[in-house]
Amino acid sequence: MKDVAAHAGVSPMTVSRTLAGGTNVRPDVQERVLRSVEELGYYRNENARSIRPGQTSGLIGVAITNIANPYYGTFALGVEEEVARTGRRIILGNTAEDGAREQQLVHDFLGRRVEGLIVVPTDTDGVHLARSRKEGVPVVLASRRVEGVDADSVVLDDAGGAYAATMALLDAGHRRIAYLGNTRSIYTGRRRYDGFVAAHAERGVEVDSKLALPGQQDVASAQHVAARLLDLDEPPTGIFCANNRNTVGAVTEITRRVRDGRLDAAAAPALVSFDDFELSDVVPTLVGIVEHDPRELGRRAARLLLDRLDGDADQSARDIVLPVHLRPTAV
């Protein structure tokens, strides 16, 4: 900045003022400064800028659990979209569903003086999140809540969606329905399983514990577990897949078997999936999808955060539950 100032024949202060919007700088001086900036290829050091009191970094830290999952990619897109409207930027980190990495990431975000955090929390305690709040850096939890962390949150109607999905299978006459999903220690896993159980209870059908298989985080393990289900002496006639990773795994396994002739297409279990996913149209045995909008989830999370940053910082925590929608799919 000093170089630019010298080049334009003004003081660094005038350069700073010009770059900050140009209040109280004569137009012709501004132009001279901007020309020097251009000529020297100068760009402001945002890090130095941010250490001055009263200055903000303009950064929002976003931590998601799986960057390769398009669901979370779309979520991040929604956050970015909303955050960009206020001139801020996101800095995105991947926790890979690992609590230690989440802590590291949050620590690092705070070190870079983010204005706020949007976190899809992993399955750990939230002391680092609570601390962030205490430091005056607001936190919004997305998709999952964390016990003991008094932060804004946006989640889906997990139980309601799972209930509706399971009910659809029950009403279609299925009595042996399997559950594929996350471990119950994860918020969404717990809630979706609860919905699954509630629907069974409502219809007076007992849940067969051999068919309730939580714990799969990725497609490969979901496929493996689906194979075990199909190999049972009395396989399920319907499967509720509690997230798109599990759906893709199950679909892959079923399709392979049908193609190989190991499984009769007519005998393939009916699927209902929580989460939409690409090419869901193409899947033959899928009878329903619990739809929701990850982009909207991101937008709402961002708006909660921005409200706190630009509006009232001291309001009490708000919890938003987004509706989901069961769409029967043509077969």
Added chain:
Amino acid sequence: MKDVAAHAGVSPMTVSRTLAGGTNVRPDVQERVLRSVEELGYYRNENARSIRPGQTSGLIGVAITNIANPYYGTFALGVEEEVARTGRRIILGNTAEDGAREQQLVHDFLGRRVEGLIVVPTDTDGVHLARSRKEGVPVVLASRRVEGVDADSVVLDDAGGAYAATMALLDAGHRRIAYLGNTRSIYTGRRRYDGFVAAHAERGVEVDSKLALPGQQDVASAQHVAARLLDLDEPPTGIFCANNRNTVGAVTEITRRVRDGRLDAAAAPALVSFDDFELSDVVPTLVGIVEHDPRELGRRAARLLLDRLDGDADQSARDIVLPVHLRPTAV
């Protein structure tokens, strides 16, 4: 840091030294300092740290064109993986295939003093990238190259893959083969189209310009264009989809029509796709996939950059071409 120093009864310098690794600080003093850090919930201001001469930010800027595309998500995963091994972190931005946003993003990255950039460039001139290099911030281009920017790059064997894919269709007897892909102004679009044309030339088959349809960036527009192809008086018998967005669009349209009875399954065109994608196993009319590994692409890009950062900064630009592999899919 001053507070921590006071609390521990030492000078800020000793706190700094302890946090930097503790050389020349007595173990008992270190412990006292760390206890104070813990107690006060202190975390170092990385921005302030980075403005000192000789200090690096530990940040790598990564700009991708579409964060919601799992292909680029996986790419980012590969970059992060490799970069994390050196204790660095990535800061991820989405350009949405928009040159102006890419420029903004790069400018912002430089302002935050990233150590290097990994960019999947959009279809613009690369002056901002060239400038970054001039400023001493190395750039690695991934997936696409930019004319006039003398930077390291990792790209796929686009032409080779497209050639093999098209050749597979030609050898299966197809003579009316459509092309769905990016605009030719995008590097990969150009190269893949060239491979498409080269295969035709090799076999002495003329490319029907009504069937060569570049320009689709997303699934919706690809689906729309696929519909137009199917509505032709003489529709193609085979389609080469030059990227996964176009494949998903074409597959969706074909499947819908078959299901509606508007298209006879036997008459559906055979597809070959550049890029693998989820559930590719399930798609009936897909006869081949040009596979490659986005994660490896990310890793290699990261390694090129790290080589320059931790190794020889002045070596001349290196260009890596990753092989692709045509996998015939069971039908």
Added chain:
DNA sequence: AGGGCGGGTGATAACGTTACCCAGCATGGC
């Protein structure tokens, strides 16, 4: 004509951190 006022500009200090230099102290060799 004099004083106040407001816009334009510059000097200074401070943000939080660490490189560099220097001082104190214990140790060891003679």
Added chain:
DNA sequence: GCCATGCTGGGTAACGTTATCACCCGCCCT
């Protein structure tokens, strides 16, 4: 016992930026 040496710790200044204050100038009001 004396000096060189090495380890430990503190003081100072500087990184690049901007808030604050001070100053100068021209204008308007009385």
